[in-house]
Amino acid sequence: MVVWERPEPPERPAPAPLSRERIVRAAIRLADADGLEAVSLRKVAAALDAGPMRLYGYIATKEELLDLMVDAVYAEMKPVGDGWRAVLRSLAETTRRAVHRHEWLADLIGGRPALGPNALARGEAVVAGMGDVGVDRVMPVVDAVQAYAIGAVRREITERRAERATGMDKQQWQVSFGPYLQRTFATGCYPALATVIRDAAHFDADETFRMGLDFLLDGIAAHLGR
Incomplete structure (x- = not known):
């Protein structure tokens, strides 16, 4: 039992x-x-x-x-919203917030069966909120968003732990490794990467998470609209 x-x-x-x-x-x-x-x-x-x-x-x-x-x-993750897109966005955001509140959850979530009553209630709320998404597509869509949220927040927690372990925040890390990267990119071996590092906008964790989630939801919407 x-x-x-x-x-x-x-x-x-x-x-x-x-x-x-x-x-x-x-x-x-x-x-x-x-x-x-x-x-x-x-x-x-x-x-x-x-x-x-x-x-x-x-x-x-x-x-x-x-x-x-x-x-x-899981009781803290209560996705809400009107329509599948709002529900999936809420699923991702509540997952991320819960892991930020409980850093240890990054080591467990997604790696253990989500079969407890709170996990099942959460799953019921998500599936019930998917509206007219076909039954065969519901779980692949939900799993894709969940995988994105878990992967993104695990990366954030890994970076947070690295900052604590090294005593360096992102800016200090850039100052420390900047000269090495400049010398490496000056060789001309990594022109595409050098352009992105040098010229692209660099977003914070919140903006990066939202943008990635938008890309994913837009792709799901395109697929469902076929």
Whole structure:
């Protein structure tokens, strides 16, 4: 029986009351503060002032705990909108915002089955909002937008982590590596790339995300209009 269907143990008098919801909230707080490496059943139990063995009555493994954490965050992703394009834009934007709030989610989202009640409710809202998009096209279209959102926000989180690890923001990185790139491009081996780096507009993360999403939605609209 999967964890979402397994009943919780009966309540017993104890110094610290427990429930799966309390356990998951505590695990999310630890992960938000210090990353997934800070999450273990032992550490969650300590945060709840409970013995680790008590948690095993509610959650059998760390993998179950991670599944529950991911599903809890799916409750924060509630796509809305009138028509398939608005719903898909909301799907992408709410996904991105959730990962920015919970950086650890970048390591899990898309890599685990989205079968919990919050994930299923989100999926139902998206599919129901797709309007007259043919049933055979609904999931490929939704998957394309989800893949774009996850890939884009993972790149953003990777850059954020790199800034923390190196102590350099994007401007400092450009100053550091600028001379190397100038020497490399001066060889004439990469003329197209040099032109883009030198002459193209450089957008921030928000603008880049919106533009890429517009390109994708425009392509979907063209395909659906055939």
